[in-house]
Amino acid sequence: MMGRTIFIDPGRCIGCQACVSACRECDSHRGTSMIHLDYTDEGHSVASLPTVCMHCEDPVAPCAEVCPADAILVTADGVVQQADTTRCIGCANCVNACPFGVPKIDLGAKLQLKCNLCYDRTAYGLAPMCATVCPTGALFYGTVEELQAERPGVQVADTFVFGETEVRTGVAMVVPAEKVRWPVPGGLPVVEINGKDVRR
Amino acid sequence: MTAEPRAAADRRTFIPLDPSLAPPGTRAFRDAGGIPADRWHADQNGETLVPTHCCFCGVQCGMYLRVDRGGKVFGVEPRNHDINRMRLCPKGINAYQQVNHPDRLTAPLMRRSRDEEFREVSWDEALDFTVAEVKRIQQAYGNDAFGLLGGASLFSEKTYLVGKFARVALKSRHVDYNGRLCMVSAAGANKLAFGIDRAGNPFSDILLTDCLLIAGSNVGECFPVMTQYVWGARDRGASLIVVDPRETAIARTADIHVALKPGTDSAFFTSVLNVVIAEGLTDENFLAAHATGWEEVKAKAAEYPPSRAARICGIPAEQIVQVARTFARAPKAMAWHARGIEHHSQGVENCLSVISLCAATGHIGKPGAGYGTITGQGNGQGGREHGQKSDLLPGGRSITNPEHRRQICEIWGIEESELPPAGTSMMEMVWQMQRREIRGLIGICNNPFVSLPNYRVVKEGYDATEFHAQFDFFLSETAANAHVVFPVTTWAEDEGVMANAEARVVKHNKAQDPPPGVRTDTWVMCELARRLGAGDKFDFSGSRAVFDELRTASAGTVNDYYGITYERLEETGGIAWPCPSTDHPGTPRLFEDGSTYHPDGKIHLQVVEWHPPMDPYDDEHPMSLTTGRTVAHFLSGNQTRRLGALVEQTPRPWAEIHPSHGFRNGEPVRIVTRRGSEVFPALVTEAIRPDTVFVPYHWPVPTAANALTIDALDPRSKIPEYKVCACRIEHADRIDEVPAPPVAPGHVAYPETQVSRTDPLPPTSPQGRGTSERS
Ligand code: SF4
Ligand code: SF4
Numbered sequence: 001m002m003g004r005t006i007f008i009d010p011g012r013c014i015g016c017q018a019c020v021s022a023c024r025e026c027d028s029h030r031g032t033s034m035i036h037l038d039y040t041d042e043g044h045s046v047a048s049l050p051t052v053c054m055h056c057e058d059p060v061a062p063c064a065e066v067c068p069a070d071a072i073l074v075t076a077d078g079v080v081q082q083a084d085t086t087r088c089i090g091c092a093n094c095v096n097a098c099p100f101g102v103p104k105i106d107l108g109a110k111l112q113l114k115c116n117l118c119y120d121r122t123a124y125g126l127a128p129m130c131a132t133v134c135p136t137g138a139l140f141y142g143t144v145e146e147l148q149a150e151r152p153g154v155q156v157a158d159t160f161v162f163g164e165t166e167v168r169t170g171v172a173m174v175v176p177a178e179k180v181r182w183p184v185p186g187g188l189p190v191v192e193i194n195g196k197d198v199r200r
Numbered sequence: 201m202t203a204e205p206r207a208a209a210d211r212r213t214f215i216p217l218d219p220s221l222a223p224p225g226t227r228a229f230r231d232a233g234g235i236p237a238d239r240w241h242a243d244q245n246g247e248t249l250v251p252t253h254c255c256f257c258g259v260q261c262g263m264y265l266r267v268d269r270g271g272k273v274f275g276v277e278p279r280n281h282d283i284n285r286m287r288l289c290p291k292g293i294n295a296y297q298q299v300n301h302p303d304r305l306t307a308p309l310m311r312r313s314r315d316e317e318f319r320e321v322s323w324d325e326a327l328d329f330t331v332a333e334v335k336r337i338q339q340a341y342g343n344d345a346f347g348l349l350g351g352a353s354l355f356s357e358k359t360y361l362v363g364k365f366a367r368v369a370l371k372s373r374h375v376d377y378n379g380r381l382c383m384v385s386a387a388g389a390n391k392l393a394f395g396i397d398r399a400g401n402p403f404s405d406i407l408l409t410d411c412l413l414i415a416g417s418n419v420g421e422c423f424p425v426m427t428q429y430v431w432g433a434r435d436r437g438a439s440l441i442v443v444d445p446r447e448t449a450i451a452r453t454a455d456i457h458v459a460l461k462p463g464t465d466s467a468f469f470t471s472v473l474n475v476v477i478a479e480g481l482t483d484e485n486f487l488a489a490h491a492t493g494w495e496e497v498k499a500k501a502a503e504y505p506p507s508r509a510a511r512i513c514g515i516p517a518e519q520i521v522q523v524a525r526t527f528a529r530a531p532k533a534m535a536w537h538a539r540g541i542e543h544h545s546q547g548v549e550n551c552l553s554v555i556s557l558c559a560a561t562g563h564i565g566k567p568g569a570g571y572g573t574i575t576g577q578g579n580g581q582g583g584r585e586h587g588q589k590s591d592l593l594p595g596g597r598s599i600t601n602p603e604h605r606r607q608i609c610e611i612w613g614i615e616e617s618e619l620p621p622a623g624t625s626m627m628e629m630v631w632q633m634q635r636r637e638i639r640g641l642i643g644i645c646n647n648p649f650v651s652l653p654n655y656r657v658v659k660e661g662y663d664a665t666e667f668h669a670q671f672d673f674f675l676s677e678t679a680a681n682a683h684v685v686f687p688v689t690t691w692a693e694d695e696g697v698m699a700n701a702e703a704r705v706v707k708h709n710k711a712q713d714p715p716p717g718v719r720t721d722t723w724v725m726c727e728l729a730r731r732l733g734a735g736d737k738f739d740f741s742g743s744r745a746v747f748d749e750l751r752t753a754s755a756g757t758v759n760d761y762y763g764i765t766y767e768r769l770e771e772t773g774g775i776a777w778p779c780p781s782t783d784h785p786g787t788p789r790l791f792e793d794g795s796t797y798h799p800d801g802k803i804h805l806q807v808v809e810w811h812p813p814m815d816p817y818d819d820e821h822p823m824s825l826t827t828g829r830t831v832a833h834f835l836s837g838n839q840t841r842r843l844g845a846l847v848e849q850t851p852r853p854w855a856e857i858h859p860s861h862g863f864r865n866g867e868p869v870r871i872v873t874r875r876g877s878e879v880f881p882a883l884v885t886e887a888i889r890p891d892t893v894f895v896p897y898h899w900p901v902p903t904a905a906n907a908l909t910i911d912a913l914d915p916r917s918k919i920p921e922y923k924v925c926a927c928r929i930e931h932a933d934r935i936d937e938v939p940a941p942p943v944a945p946g947h948v949a950y951p952e953t954q955v956s957r958t959d960p961l962p963p964t965s966p967q968g969r970g971t972s973e974r975s
Contacts, residue, residue: 012431014420014449016831021290021845025275043865044886046449132278133288135424136431151435 001158002078002170006052006117006131006139007147009154009174013138015039015048019130026129027120028082034104034115035130050139052130053102053115055080055170062167063094063103063114071112078170079119083112099162144172249277250711253698254292255353255691256834258575259283259403259425260700261292262773265299265692265711273299273692273712282773283403283700289424290832294843298690299712303674303842305687306717312683314663323719323727326684330642331731333667333683334370337640344620347374347629347638351645352382352575352583353835355696355708357746358721359579360594360753361738362644363587368612368737369729373620374638376590378646378835379583380626384917385547386537386573387584392548393555393804394790395797396758397596398581398703399572400565401534402776402788407432408568411530413441413523415554416465416540416923420449421831423538423574423701439526443468444540445826446856446894447887456522459889460513462824463813463924465541468520469553470808471509473501473560475524482528483562490559490794493805497556500807512810514891528561532568539576539828543922547914549808559803565791575701577835578691582699585759585777586750590623594750595757611753612737625918627652627911633661640667644721649677650836650900653909653920654875671721676838677900688721689714696743697769702788704776705761707769722746755780758797813924814912815874821926823891825873827905828923830896837898852935853903855880856887856894861929870932871895873908873925879932893929897922903935 015037023033040047056062061080064072071087072094074080082103083094090110094103103114118128126132127141134140140147148154158172246269254261262281265273276296278286298304308326309318337346348370350362359377366375387397394400406412406429419426430450434440442454443465451457460468476482477498487494506517527533535558541550555571563569575581587594587608594611597604599622609616624632630648632638634657641662652658662668662681669684670676679685693714699705714720719727722743729738740746744766755762763779764786775786795801815821832850833840840846855869863869863882870879871893880895880903888894897905910925 011453012427014424014427014831016289016420016424017849018288018290018293018424020849021293022278022288024845025293043859043884046447046452046885046887048449127286129278132286133293135284135287135289136420136427 001144001156001168001172002055002057004122004141004143005055005078006128006141006171007144007156007174008050008052008171009138009140010040010047010049011138011174011176012136013037013048013050014136015046016135018133018135019050019139022129022133023115026118028116028118029113032106032113034082034113050130051100051102052139052171053080053117054100054167055117056099056167057170058168062097062099066093066097068093075119079117079122080114080170081119082114082116085111088112099160099167147174250709251279252692252709252711253281253578253706254288255295255578255708255839256291257423257578258580258701259423260578260698260704260706261288261425262706263288263292263295265296267711271712283704283706284425285428287425287428290846290849291834291840292425294840294845296692297843297845298673298839299692300715301674301842304715304718305673305675305685306715308687309675309685310683314681314683318685326686327724327727327731330667330669330684331728333640334732337666338370338372341639343371344373344623345638346370346372346640347623347633347642348372349626349629349641349643349646349648350375350377350583350588352377352379352577352580353691354579354583354645354721355691355694355698355743356579356582356586356705357696357743357750358644358725359583359588360586360750361722361725361740361746363589363592363594364612365725365729365738366588367620368614369725369732369734371618371620373623374590374629374632375588375623376626376629377583377588378626378648378651379577379580379589380918381651381920381922382539382576382580383542383573384584384589385542385544385914385919386551388548388914388917389551389555390573392806393552393559393796395804396790397584398777398790399570399574399701400790401570401572402702402704403429405568405570405789406430406534406536407436409433409438409530409532409534410568411439411441411527411533413443413527413533413535413554414450415443415469415535415537416542416550417536417538417574418444418446418448418450418540418828419536419538419574422576422829424831426574439530441523441526445824445889445892456519456526458513458515458519458523460515461889462826462892463544463546464509464513464810465544465550466546466553466808467504467509467512467810468515469550469557470501470810471504471506471520472524472527473497473553473557474504474509475506475521476528476557476560477501479524479528481524482560486562486564487560490564490796490801491803491805492800493807494560496807497560497805500809504810514889527557527563530563532566533558533561533563534568534570534572535563536572536574538574540923542573543919544924545814545912545914545921546811547919548916549810552806553808555803556805556808559805564803565789565794567789570789570791572701578700579698581701581703582697582705585699586754590625595754595761596759597757608753611749614737625913627913627920628918630658630661633664636664639665641665642669642671643678643682644671644725647672647676647678647836647838649681650838650898650904650906652911653906653922654911655901655904655907656875657911671724672838673718674838674842676836686724687718688724689718693718694720694722694743695766697747697764697766699777700774702776704774704786704788705764705769706774707766813926814921815910815925817926821873821928823893823927823929824889825871825905825908825925825927826892826894826923827897827909828894830898833896833898835898836900841898850896853880853896853899853905854883855929856883856885857929858888858890858892859884859886860890863929863931868932868935870930871908871927872930873910873927875910875925876907878903878905878907879935881935893927
């Protein structure tokens with residue numbers, strides 16, 4: 001997990017889509033939102049959760065790994081940038097590689113688009129637009145210590161298992177304290193909570 | 201924690217920006233270092249951030265409007281204001297797009313009869329025609345044949361002017377406003393019980409409570425930014441009780457979700473009180489010292505044992521017991537309610553039953569303990585405080601109280617005999633229009649064609665008027681019925697104050713000049729008054745001058761604004777009234793010394809008797825129709841139905857139905873009430889009671905929830921019963937689409953300085969790209 005990063009707490013999400021609207025206002029995408037909202041149990045519950053780029057750390061960004069044009073750059077502080085316009089060929093390899101379903105392709109422009117953690121804001125110490133406006137704190141930007149100071153006892157996971165493969169991400173997920181062994185939304189078992197391996 | 205330093209060096213890397221490199225004067229620099237509170241400041245690109253507040257709901261989130269070099273609003277930036285701490289909901293984020301929307305009205309529209317098309321005319325022609333019609337109608341039928349309807353999204357200065365204009369310039373008793381459709385039931389109940397009409401506690405008290413009861417409020421969608429306080433309370437371990445027929449986003453995570461049948465709230469709350477009494481959980485010391493009427497209320501509560509209330513409300517009796525214990529045993533408990541319990545023919549009673557519960561358990565007037573009502577419109581609170589309500593004069597004075605009348609006449613410089621008596625409520629005025637008792641009408645900042653119940657009656661009423669003028673910045677469904685439409689400013693083109701749900705007065709600032717041809721509502725009202733011969737009473741240069749008169753007019757009343765000045769508001773970010781002097785800090789929390797605003801200082805508890813809703817169920821209409829909002833839209837949708845992102849988020853209304861009825865998702869269903877029938881796509885979900893169907897009301901006919909709702913009113917507050925009427929659901933063939941108003945694109949063009957930047961990445965140093973080679 002990066003130092004300051006986004007924490008996603010699905011238990012708080014009210015499905016308002018302020019994050020989606022705010023993302024559209026971000027200077028680096030201008031009018032296109034890079035977040036989408038998932039409704040996990042439609043017809044039965046109003047539960048929802050936002051999907052943002054998880055900024056995979058280990059292995060480093062599958063999207064960047066597979067990019068034949070070396071268009072997806074990773075910053076030293078772990079932010080997986082959106083494709084460099086001067087390099088991207090719009091092949092959509094990244095779309096297929098991402099385990100979280102994040103990158104989008106603008107077919108007309110033959111250009112990949114994805115969340116770059118509002119680099120124009122975070123680089124100056126500001127929170128990304130989505131986490132700034134989220135009325136509920138379902139998207140929180142800060143360090144895990146800042147999160148825990150605000151929400152005593154909160155537990156987070158930043159490792160996900162896909163079959164044999166483990167992915168450790170820069171963005172973390174809040175998991176219900178009493179349910180640490182339950183799958184996190186998406187059906188993936190939690191293997192690590194607040195940095196501790198809980199599989200034993 | 202996550203350990204292993206990543207092998208970043210052998211990956212594609214990208215050198216980050218050094219925060220210290222942010223050029224002074226840029227937004228990033230200023231925000232990173234903390235923006236000097238409420239200071240206008242242009243950066244190197246000529247971009248200015250103007251501190252203001254959202255124009256929509258009663259939370260009144262602080263925001264900056266981004267203004268380009270040419271002085272035009274082009275975006276929004278979150279603002280770290282006390283109320284919202286940067287948070288915004290989708291309406292707030294997109295609000296700026298209406299300011300320079302292509303659909304703005306920029307010249308007065310006029311026609312002499314409703315058969316003609318509108319034509320653009322000069323201001324003089326529109327004003328002269330209006331004044332001539334006012335005079336003609338009043339000479340023929342009397343002064344009261346001309347009415348005025350205001351709105352609670354107006355700044356308080358303008359609502360003060362609406363009340364003064366009706367009584368002094370039009371000399372008519374008929375003035376009311378659309379806050380009548382919003383929270384007047386809570387206002388009436390608070391006035392009866394406490395002698396003051398506002399929430400008892402600030403939002404921040406929610407963070408201190410141990411038990412939060414939310415009744416009839418879809419906080420997540422209608423007041424999204426308030427949710428942060430609710431979750432903050434949960435973080436501290438507070439329990440959450442939600443009373444709502446639907447499983448809303450807030451109800452989903454509640455400890456107790458009471459999904460009662462619409463229209464049964466007071467039976468439920470009185471029964472909770474019954475259990476509180478039976479289990480000895482009342483605070484008798486508090487009641488003895490601070491309340492009157494307790495014995496009567498107690499006797500009435502005895503008639504509502506949980507077994508009886510459970511039958512009325514359609515819920516398990518155990519839930520009533522559970523709520524009583526959780527609320528009464530909490531060291532500090534709070535109740536917040538909204539339209540869900542207020543939009544009823546027994547709205548005042550519903551609110552009174554909540555107040556009785558708070559008082560009986562001693563949960564009043566302490567940090568983390570108290571009650572509150574959440575205002576729907578931005579100025580739902582302030583909009584009625586200064587005299588645009590039919591029975592109120594400025595400062596919340598009563599128009600029937602001779603002393604109050606004398607005080608106001610002195611300030612306005614008129615004889616007491618010239619001040620008209622109380623008028624009727626908004627819905628009653630429409631009935632009077634139908635009966636041709638009111639023949640002329642000016643509407644300011646309202647859209648009754650979508651927002652009033654029983655559309656057919658509303659249409660008949662408006663069609664029957666001989667003259668109708670409307671102030672608006674878009675051609676609303678109601679404005680399309682008018683003879684004259686005055687193009688007026690948006691909230692970003694004028695300054696003024698609003699009072700939010702906490703009764704905290706905040707100042708909105710002007711971010712851009714109005715487009716050519718557009719005038720402020722203040723200017724139009726003063727100009728009409730001048731042409732009606734009352735110019736000397738309306739000699740206002742702008743909002744500030746009106747505010748100063750308003751402050752003086754409120755001095756010494758319960759709604760005392762005297763100590764609030766524009767300068768203080770800019771310094772403090774908001775002051776809660778009463779604030780009697782310029783060195784008074786304001787009153788965020790009421791009753792801290794146990795004393796209310798009644799002369800005896802007591803809480804006057806009131807006996808409440810539940811009765812069934814006004815529209816009876818029968819075999820043909822066995823179900824409840826309930827209406828409400830969705831997060832992307834505001835009130836009649838006149839503003840939000842034109843903004844691309846919000847239309848995309850929620851393009852049309854739907855009917856929320858339980859799966860037990862056998863409909864498929866998306867299938868067209870016809871909802872039939874005694875007023876009419878309309879077709880909506882079904883949204884099949886277990887998140888609603890099987891005997892209830894929900895339709896959001898932001899759209900006009902042919903998919904208007906308010907073509908179906910009943911125009912029954914609460915006898916005391918005169919609020920319509922929007923939240924329950926009898927209906928049935930049938931299969932239908934197809935849905936008639938709403939003719940959509942023009943929609944602005946999802947975002948507005950960036951100012952020139954930024955458009956020239958074609959690379960979607962932020963500006964970087966040259967090295968940034970240089971190190972991106974793969975090893
Ligand atoms: S802004 Fe927050 S609460 Fe709203 S949908 Fe996005 S994550 Fe959920
Ligand atoms: S609509 Fe209400 S909650 Fe949303 S931004 Fe505006 S004031 Fe805040």
